[in-house]
Amino acid sequence: MNSVGLLVLLLQQNQQRSWLERTEARLTEVEQSSVVELLQEVPRGATLKQAGRPQYQYQYSRNKRSEERERELLQEPRHEEKQEVHEQEVSQEVGEETERKMKHELKHKHRHSQSLPGVDGMPGHNATDGVPGLNGPPGVDGKRGKKGKEMVQQRFHSPFVFVNTSGHVGHFSEDPPGQCDSQRVECEHLSLLFGFPSECLIQSLINPRNVAKMETTFGTWMKDTARVNDERIWVAEHFSGRVVKEYQSIASFQNVSDTVDVRKFYQGCGHTVHNGSLYYHIAGTSSIARFNFQTEKLLTLTIDNALHHSLAYLLSNSKTYFKMAADENGLWLIFASSVDESIMVAQLDQKTFSVTSYINTTYPRTKAGNAFIACGVLYVTDTKDTRVTFAFDLLKGKPVNVTFDLRPPGGVLAMLSYSPKDRHLYVWDDSSIRLFVVHFISDE
Numbered sequence: 001m002n003s004v005g006l007l008v009l010l011l012q013q014n015q016q017r018s019w020l021e022r023t024e025a026r027l028t029e030v031e032q033s034s035v036v037e038l039l040q041e042v043p044r045g046a047t048l049k050q051a052g053r054p055q056y057q058y059q060y061s062r063n064k065r066s067e068e069r070e071r072e073l074l075q076e077p078r079h080e081e082k083q084e085v086h087e088q089e090v091s092q093e094v095g096e097e098t099e100r101k102m103k104h105e106l107k108h109k110h111r112h113s114q115s116l117p118g119v120d121g122m123p124g125h126n127a128t129d130g131v132p133g134l135n136g137p138p139g140v141d142g143k144r145g146k147k148g149k150e151m152v153q154q155r156f157h158s159p160f161v162f163v164n165t166s167g168h169v170g171h172f173s174e175d176p177p178g179q180c181d182s183q184r185v186e187c188e189h190l191s192l193l194f195g196f197p198s199e200c201l202i203q204s205l206i207n208p209r210n211v212a213k214m215e216t217t218f219g220t221w222m223k224d225t226a227r228v229n230d231e232r233i234w235v236a237e238h239f240s241g242r243v244v245k246e247y248q249s250i251a252s253f254q255n256v257s258d259t260v261d262v263r264k265f266y267q268g269c270g271h272t273v274h275n276g277s278l279y280y281h282i283a284g285t286s287s288i289a290r291f292n293f294q295t296e297k298l299l300t301l302t303i304d305n306a307l308h309h310s311l312a313y314l315l316s317n318s319k320t321y322f323k324m325a326a327d328e329n330g331l332w333l334i335f336a337s338s339v340d341e342s343i344m345v346a347q348l349d350q351k352t353f354s355v356t357s358y359i360n361t362t363y364p365r366t367k368a369g370n371a372f373i374a375c376g377v378l379y380v381t382d383t384k385d386t387r388v389t390f391a392f393d394l395l396k397g398k399p400v401n402v403t404f405d406l407r408p409p410g411g412v413l414a415m416l417s418y419s420p421k422d423r424h425l426y427v428w429d430d431s432s433i434r435l436f437v438v439h440f441i442s443d444e
Helices: 002-051 056-091 096-109 182-194
Strands: 160-163 169-172 202-213 219-222 233-237 240-247 258-267 272-274 277-281 287-292 298-302 323-327 330-336 342-349 354-364 371-374 377-381 387-393 398-400 413-419 424-429 432-440
Touching: 219 413, 219 424, 258 277, 258 287, 258 298, 272 323, 277 323, 323 371, 323 413, 330 371, 342 377, 354 387, 371 413
Parallel strands: none
Antiparallel strands: 160 169, 160 354, 202 432, 219 233, 233 240, 240 258, 272 277, 277 287, 287 298, 323 330, 330 342, 342 354, 371 377, 377 387, 387 398, 413 424, 424 432
16 A cells, blocks of 8 residues: 555656646746737837727737636646645545655655755955054063173273374274274273273372382383282383393382393383383384393384474473373373374284374373373373373273372472372382372272
8 A cells, every 4th residue: 555655646746747847838938928929019009000000909919818828827726736636535545644744755855855065165365464453551561680790891992083103084993792802801801800990080199108219310110010910110210221120029129129131222201011021112213112021022113203302202301202101901102293293192902012093182292291091091290290180081082171189399200100900100209209099080
């Protein structure tokens, strides 16, 4: 019985499908005929209007044909409904409920069957970036870091104007970070070793001390400005000579000294001892000499455009043309320019024994009594050597406003030199050698 019911349902479905196809074909035919009649109506209307024939007759015939086709279409569903009722009566014999379920499944199987999903399409193009939003509020302050190690402020080389031996003006600038020459290494060693102050301006000279009475009015007494443990004293008597005396210490001045022949005659009272060598002006020339006490080797360096004869002294009170100096920055040479007779300062490279730069202070030599350099600053006394009246920062290339008293008037101030090793000023004043403690502004 179930097989019979299934066959009946399949037969019914085929009949309904054929009926739907016929109905669609008729509807298509009706639509096409309606369009054709509509297109033909306009010219017919115009023709009938010209001939005077009434148009409603054609309109009536067209409407009549349309009504006949609609009536036929209405009869088809009725016929199908009668056939469906007959089939339902037959299906009741094989089980009304089973037949209805199978009929419903077969009826909707064709119309509502779902296919499998297709393959995913290609992804679309990325959109353009939008406009950035407004900046947000600042974040909360972070925790304060630990205090770092304190560093010693070093005043080695700052940009300054210099004039070379040919008279051209240029600028001397600092080396790139991470680079330094041998002289700068020496300067750094001296600065850390001697602990010179960051504010290198002298406020005054204090605690004067008389060391010994000498036999000559002019002369120079020196200690090595670089070697900390070397306590020897060298003495060059008078402003001209070839021999210097060597003492083991200040306390041994009363003892017999050794004499050293420096191989050339020196001129003036501007000598200095630095790192085991004596630096002095070779008399009658524009050259300075470096004499090594241990090897007795002599090197010379010629300075162009420098006054060095005819009594045109740099420091007339001490008969000096060239003045050597050593401080925390290394070696310096003070002299008078033969071009404009202003005071010039040359910075020397100890390793190569050469000039690295020239600085023109523009200060006239005729106003100077004596001079010395401390912590990169040139100090010049008046012609009576009673007071420091001019100071020039060699590292910054500009004058500084510093003045202080030096000594009472009278007598001959033959020698005035600063030592970075002990921060003392060495003086040969009116046949006596003395020491002054240098008091910097930062010492307050």
